[in-house]
Amino acid sequence: MSYPGYPPTGYPPFPGYPPAGQESSFPPSGQYPYPSGFPPMGGGAYPQVPSSGYPGAGGYPVPGGYPAPGGYPGAPQPGGAPSYPGGQGFGVPPGGAGFSGYPQPPSQSYGGGPAQVPLPGGFPGGQMPSQYPGGQPTYPSQPATVTQGTHGTIRPAANFDAMRDAEILRKAMKGFGTDEQAIVDVVANRSNDQRQKIKAAFKTSYGKDLIKDLKSELSGNMEELILALFMPPTYYDAWSLRKAMQGAGTQERVLIEILCTRTNQEIREIVRCYQSEFGRDLEKDIRSDTSGHFERLLVSMCQGNRDENQSINHQMAQEDAQRLYQAGEGRLGTDESCFNMILATRSFPQLRATMEAYSRMANRDLLSSVSREFSGYVESGLKTILQCALNRPAFFAERLYCAMKGAGTDDSTLVRIVVTRSEIDLVQIKQMFAQMYQKTLGTMIAGDTSGDYRRLLLAIVGQ
Template sequence: MMMPLPQYYAKELHDSMRGSATDDRPIIEVLCTLSNDEIKMIKQAYNSKYSRSLEYDISGDTTGSFKDLIFPLFIADRDESFDLDPAEAQEDARALIGIGDLSFGSEKSTFLKILAERSFTQLQQIFIDYESMAGHGIEKAIENQYSGDIKDGLLSVIKCLRNSPVFFAEQFYKTVQGPEIDDKELIRLIVTRSEIDMREIKEAFVELYNESLENYISEDCYGCYKECLITLIS
């Protein structure tokens, strides 16, 4: 917990690619919530620690459309302004509809360019305009066209871009839910979000589950471990 965040994320990303199946969650968290500079710092930390590029390792562990999606995000060239251009948002929404509800064909680069380069503020409006024009949310388009891990990955990316506090509130819920707590995942979520948007995540958690995040975690954690986690959350 005392490790600087870029080094911590570098380790978590490396660990997520160990074994037969890649855990996409840390990848999505980094690419869909952190700033360009933060992503670049994580890439530098990864290269320094493991003597190879993060892109190279992820390229070997991800496949198909999901790999096509995350690589433009790794360029870390997102517009970071808070300005909103309604006309451009409508144009982008029409472009997404024009490529056949996100079909990854010859116009694939249009979809990836929008997700990777538009500001978070702009993306919120694009999703709203898309739903108004198409008559359904962008999530439904993904569900209709994909299945399995690719569908889950794309839906997670869209959800995280649309409303990251809600995304992380749901991740907290899933981590503690069930017969055993995923302690590694729980610690990562708390450590990485505690100084970024934990207040917003806690508010989203109460709205979703009618219970505070602190109480939810307290029911299944004990002793000094619980006290440490609650302190970081609070």
């Protein structure tokens, strides 16, 4: 698809995410049985991630908004001059206009045949930034490409034998000590569907529950990572949501990360799993743990009713942009319900067109307006939706960076994102991470973790 009027004022073509016609196929419905034998819910909550804007301080773009105040790269400014993140750092594209600064994901999000995927270092239009925003090092000077048929780092193993893998895991845990390397070699190189088959084969062969055996042999972050890998994706999301709301306090950023980024099909399956596995209604739990406009946004997300039509109605985009302006910047106070309705119901391609129309009309990007009109977790939720509409892999790259930057590591967020995206778009996330922070995801993981936990994480991300 392409946007009329580009160049100079439109966005470049942006691929469907997921591709048109495949919106309901990831993960396949009903493929995984919900497991028994996982540890009962309880214990620690997810650590908070610093709320310093998108991405975190020191990242890309500069703290305080995403993109930096001043608009998207190429967004019309008073006097017609394009704005760039941080007010510096990107060469002006040919002709002096156009949307060229925001890192764009590869041309396809899921499988469906080989695609030429740009690696970090390429820059749209052949224009290289003279300096990385915020004074960071420059991009690599030479673009490169690699052929990928999928955007997950983990793919189903060829010549898979569930009984053989079950035997390997049994030997690794039998007797004195544990052979963690053997466990890493198996679980990091099998798809989630294959891990479910290994779990069933283990019980068939030995009459024992693999999860309980693993829990007895492992501890700490390594245990959390292994258990996450053996949970079916839908169950893991439901489990994470339950954990985020259990006990004193609520981990709001976990609720935002899951409910504002999943597809309709994924959300509906999460709601069903939450009810069947924990005997609880997800919407009721959200209502009891949150309040105000943040509660309403999450309840809207729980319905799984976002329009997933990949076509764009430009007239609607113009009208929505006008409505959002009049609900925020164009009035005293904010009509929060208008923002909720549009951001919760429109498809991501439609939201991208609305953001473009808003920038033309208001001389300010919509993300900046949301930052000015909202605060707290409802601001984070609305911005997450817009960030995913622009570039979902970049959103997850920022979350990973925030989980590891500074003192300490938010291991639960690190584990959750690496595991849940490992078969979907972790290849793209790695590319965006390197482009945004001038270091590889593997390098940062290696510096923030240790031991078998580090070895398994690096195996999953493909280092």
